[in-house]
Amino acid sequence: MAGSLVQVATNTVTSAVASVTLTGIDSDDVYMVQTVGVKSSNDNVELRIRVGTSGTLDSDSEYDYANKKLRADTTFQNFGYTNQDNWFGMQVGTSTQEQFNSIHYLYNFNNSSEYSFITNEIVGIDTSATCSGQQGGAVHTVTEANDSIGFLCSAGNITSGTFTLYKVV
């Protein structure tokens, strides 16, 4: 395959944290984030994603996304939203195998004249105990440079998981 993945930052959660922020986006290259085994302390919460500026996650209402939710148990769903205060990742809970695994490609994060875009490829076990995931994309509609990306739950903490940021070169 073309190109290489060079690790920029990683964080393995072994005790509960409110959020995980990966920093170090400092070029106009494409970046990729991989997450594996992400779990939450609270049941039936949203795993959310935000961009960061100077390492602080942005909580403004400038997040738009369009995802197709794939489910093993029932009809697929379309999720299209504008002006949210986060990008929705997946509904997760506290049952043993409920978890979030994902791949995201990051575009234009370092460019202060462009919006920041990501793609979403997500698979896990959700709060209905079924295999589900999302495929789609998202944008943060602010012309600013973002040096980081972060993950958090709608309530409670992230209790486990590995989050790694790579530069695609």
Next chain:
Amino acid sequence: MSNLRLINESSGSSLSSYSVQDVFSSDYDIYQIEITEFQQTATFSGGMRFINSSGSVISSSDYAWARLSLRSYGSFIDDKSTSDSDIQYIVGSATTSPLSSTGASIWVFNPTNSSSYTFMMFQNVNWLVGSGIAGSKAIGVLKTTASITGFNIYSTGTMGSIKTKHYGLRVDS
């Protein structure tokens, strides 16, 4: 050096079951499998199964999967199963020409972690002679905590040829 490390590659021809063992290990939590060449000479569809650390292909009904099928010649299709003996539609189509082919990229999460299910996602593109282009965006899981060390591509007919490359995604702590 890239953190995406080529572990090995494999190939086969004129077979209905393609197994690659000893790919997954404790060295990585995330793997990428690329199907770099695939041609079929018979009518079939092919699914993916995992191989446990004893070398056995797991064919129990512990797989769940969901696939959005994107087609140039018809409406898109939602396919899914909560209990299946494989993760369907990795390769293959209903046409028999050697020109019918597949390219695919598969990601596998936590295969050797014996406290976690093994998750995967894939996307592929297929050319179906007489019909057109069809692709998949898909997810799947093996709902057991067995330690998984390899994979199998299983078909209902004979695969003409197949080549795969296997990568591990390294995390430097």
